[in-house]
Amino acid sequence: MQAFRARWQARVRQLRQEVHALLLAYRDPRLPWYHRLLLLGLLSYAFSPVDLIPDCIPVVGYLDDLVILPLGILLAIKLLPPAILEESRARARTAQAQERPRFRGGIFLVLAFWGLGILFSLWVLSKSHLIPGH
Known part of the structure; x- marks a missing residue:
C-alpha cells in the first residue's frame, strides 16, 4: 500500500509540474496564437471550479478529471514546439525545487x-x- 501511495504522489507531482510547464509555455511570447488559444482553453478548464461533467454523477462525473483533462494535457504537450516545451519544463522543475511553503488561506x-x-x-x-x- 505504501508503494502504491508513493507512486501516485510521484505522478501527481509530475502532473503538477507538467501543468506548470504548460502555464509557462502559454506565457512565452514565441508561442503561436493557435497554441496559445489551445493552452488558454485547457488551463482555464483545469483550474475552473466548474466541470464539464458534474462530479455528483456516479462514475461518469470523474470522467473529465481522469480522462479528458489528462488527454488534453497530452495533446497540448504533443503540439507545443519542442524548444518552448523543454525550456518551460526546465523552468517548472527549477520553480518546484525552490518552492517555498504556500499560504493555504x-x-x-x-x-x-x-x-x-x-x-x-x-x-x-x-x-x-x-x-x-x-
Whole structure:
C-alpha cells in the first residue's frame, strides 16, 4: 500500500509540474496564437471550479478529471514546439525545487464565500415566504 501511495504522489507531482510547464509555455511570447488559444482553453478548464461533467454523477462525473483533462494535457504537450516545451519544463522543475511553503488561506476565502452565498440564499428565501414562519 505504501508503494502504491508513493507512486501516485510521484505522478501527481509530475502532473503538477507538467501543468506548470504548460502555464509557462502559454506565457512565452514565441508561442503561436493557435497554441496559445489551445493552452488558454485547457488551463482555464483545469483550474475552473466548474466541470464539464458534474462530479455528483456516479462514475461518469470523474470522467473529465481522469480522462479528458489528462488527454488534453497530452495533446497540448504533443503540439507545443519542442524548444518552448523543454525550456518551460526546465523552468517548472527549477520553480518546484525552490518552492517555498504556500499560504493555504485561500480555502478560508472560498469557505467564507460559500457561507455568505448560503446565508444570502436563506435570506432571499425568508423574504419570499418560502420558509414557513417568516
